[in-house]
Amino acid sequence: MSHQPFRNWQAIQAEVLRRIHAREWPPGHTIPNEADLAREFGCARATVNRALQSLADAGLLERRRKVGTRVALHPVGKATVDIPILRQEIEDRGLRYRYQLISRNVEAAPPHLRTEAAALHITALHWADEMPYVFEDRWIDTETAPDALEQSFDEISANEWLVTTAPYTHGDISFTAQPATGALTTWLNIPDNTPVFVIERTTWDRDAPITAVKLTYAPGYRIHTVIGTGPMAF
Amino acid sequence: MSHQPFRNWQAIQAEVLRRIHAREWPPGHTIPNEADLAREFGCARATVNRALQSLADAGLLERRRKVGTRVALHPVGKATVDIPILRQEIEDRGLRYRYQLISRNVEAAPPHLRTEAAALHITALHWADEMPYVFEDRWIDTETAPDALEQSFDEISANEWLVTTAPYTHGDISFTAQPATGALTTWLNIPDNTPVFVIERTTWDRDAPITAVKLTYAPGYRIHTVIGTGPMAF
DNA sequence: GGCGTTATTATGTATATACATAAAAATCCT
DNA sequence: AGGATTTTTATGTATATACATAATAACGCC
Known part of the structure; x- marks a missing residue:
């Protein structure tokens, strides 16, 4: 692992996304906790939090206190339709x-x-x-x-x-x-x-x-x- | 102004929402910058940022660096439809x-x-x-x-x-x-x-x-x- | 063993600080 | 004047730290 540090939360999000996508973290899998990921990625926990948070908002991850963060089992596709005037x-x-x-x-x-x-x-x-x-x-x-x-x-x-x-x-x-x-x-x-x-x-x-x-x-x-x-x- | 401190970003978001809703900040209005709001609300700028950020994500505010934050003119309603199996x-x-x-x-x-x-x-x-x-x-x-x-x-x-x-x-x-x-x-x-x-x-x-x-x-x-x-x- | 209490743990959030970046405004040079 | 350059400013983001909260696990008592 070359392990070059990921500088921003978007890069971390992309990497997490890649692992989900590549089935390294299959649906239902509990991923490492924020502290461990922060250590692995060489960044602050807050940065990992930002990345995971927004993936959870998108419905791709499910997070619960103490329990941890899991890859969503049935990632319901969400389409947002605009309702303009x-x-x-x-x-x-x-x-x-x-x-x-x-x-x-x-x-x-x-x-x-x-x-x-x-x-x-x-x-x-x-x-x-x-x-x-x-x-x-x-x-x-x-x-x-x-x-x-x-x-x-x-x-x-x-x-x-x-x-x-x-x-x-x-x-x-x-x-x-x-x-x-x-x-x-x-x-x-x-x-x-x-x-x-x-x-x-x-x-x-x-x-x-x-x-x-x-x-x-x-x-x-x-x-x-x-x-x-x-x-x-x- | 009683000015009791707002402790969390949700409270700040609610207050901003209230002002938009009450037309204190009408559509198109440029709202005070993060630093000023932080001072007014008695919290850190990061907290204001969190609140405004999420309102911008929802399409209610439009933010541009240096220019500032405006209340969206045509707040496009967004409906998210689930696409289940x-x-x-x-x-x-x-x-x-x-x-x-x-x-x-x-x-x-x-x-x-x-x-x-x-x-x-x-x-x-x-x-x-x-x-x-x-x-x-x-x-x-x-x-x-x-x-x-x-x-x-x-x-x-x-x-x-x-x-x-x-x-x-x-x-x-x-x-x-x-x-x-x-x-x-x-x-x-x-x-x-x-x-x-x-x-x-x-x-x-x-x-x-x-x-x-x-x-x-x-x-x-x-x-x-x-x-x-x-x-x-x- | 069963029940209530306490400790542990992962996420959630607030804070101060620092620096990055985009864009406008001010300035300088010709 | 006008075009290029620098300064200023508001947001964007990373950081370390601290504490809050929810849920589980461990413990201790009867």
């Missing part, structure tokens, strides 16, 4: 963005918003290069976001307004494939039952719901992302 | 898993694998509680993963075999909604043109392709995940 998503593709408000009403909130308060119901269409891109069907809780009532939403979209106005603490999101039905087919100008990609999202501020939105994309839409930009190995 | 995905839902190999051939590799070598072409069906769950259409590069040729894949799926055998460095993944056509409709037992959720994934070992797979899920499939388990704020 629609305007940006469209303009990033080099297309011309246009927004069109379809309806704006105050109605009783739908059950999935889980609130007693009235809700602002907005439907709108987002265009890309004069082609319908996505149909937005949104409910905004008027109790958590009362300012929304003063917004007409005929110029700037609720999507954009909320992002810069109503901070959220958490939310949930789901992706499905659905057949297009009803008014949707008119707005997106597609035949009945055409497969469309649907994103449903609800966001909360602590325990209060802010908004629930259903985004129905025109046919051909594709979410694309990469796995393994960070460390990763399997 | 199919057996696990099904069993985690409390359903009985069954695997059925449909075909296994060595053929010329399709163009998107970007290789000259022959490829192993496998199609299979994964069942959940005796209902077709997902149809797998996979190509494996025989040069990068020659061991695959010795596997019959009639008992354990290529999905499972690859995860525990062929480590990858990176990959890409995409989600679409498509109409079901051809043999698919037979295997999934659905009418022609039924909307189905499709995941396409390609994985690489450095510059060599390992496998490309198209997973077509039975109708009703839904990817669900949460945003904001980590810090987050908008």
Whole structure:
């Protein structure tokens, strides 16, 4: 072993990654403790800690106090998908963005918003290069976001307004494939039952719901992302 | 300002988050530098660094040397979706898993694998509680993963075999909604043109392709995940 | 033997210090 | 003025040290 010292935590991370990758440390294996690794690599324990910590964050290692650090058994691949503002998503593709408000009403909130308060119901269409891109069907809780009532939403979209106005603490999101039905087919100008990609999202501020939105994309839409930009190995 | 000292980096992170959240530091605002914050919070600069670093990782802050730290203008929401092994995905839902190999051939590799070598072409069906769950259409590069040729894949799926055998460095993944056509409709037992959720994934070992797979899920499939388990704020 | 207490151990984190690095600002030279 | 060079500054990272915490192992008592 030539044993030249590893100077930075990235180099250590790379070496650990190499050993996992080369099956020197197979899945389930308990690797040496930080102090030993620090000695072997000729660096401070804090540096080893930094390297292992970030591999643990990435789901590749499992660490428990006193027990030690193990190579993850089922390194669940994790893909992170970005959820940009629609305007940006469209303009990033080099297309011309246009927004069109379809309806704006105050109605009783739908059950999935889980609130007693009235809700602002907005439907709108987002265009890309004069082609319908996505149909937005949104409910905004008027109790958590009362300012929304003063917004007409005929110029700037609720999507954009909320992002810069109503901070959220958490939310949930789901992706499905659905057949297009009803008014949707008119707005997106597609035949009945055409497969469309649907994103449903609800966001909360602590325990209060802010908004629930259903985004129905025109046919051909594709979410694309990469796995393994960070460390990763399997 | 009562100014009680913040003892740990999580507390500092929470306080920074609070200020962003409360619009004391609005989007685009350049926040005080680490040294000043350390003085204000009564802690070491390294502790402030840890807190800000992790917020920057989460996409909430943008940091540049010499320039300083700004609150992100368009805090892109990031949703991380897990990519488990199919057996696990099904069993985690409390359903009985069954695997059925449909075909296994060595053929010329399709163009998107970007290789000259022959490829192993496998199609299979994964069942959940005796209902077709997902149809797998996979190509494996025989040069990068020659061991695959010795596997019959009639008992354990290529999905499972690859995860525990062929480590990858990176990959890409995409989600679409498509109409079901051809043999698919037979295997999934659905009418022609039924909307189905499709995941396409390609994985690489450095510059060599390992496998490309198209997973077509039975109708009703839904990817669900949460945003904001980590810090987050908008 | 079984149960409660104490010691041990690996990770988690805070600290002060030092130096590296990137980028902007100031300076110098022609 | 203008281009090249130096200084300044904020973040990035490595270091030694110290103590906290969680979980196990060892011990001791009845």
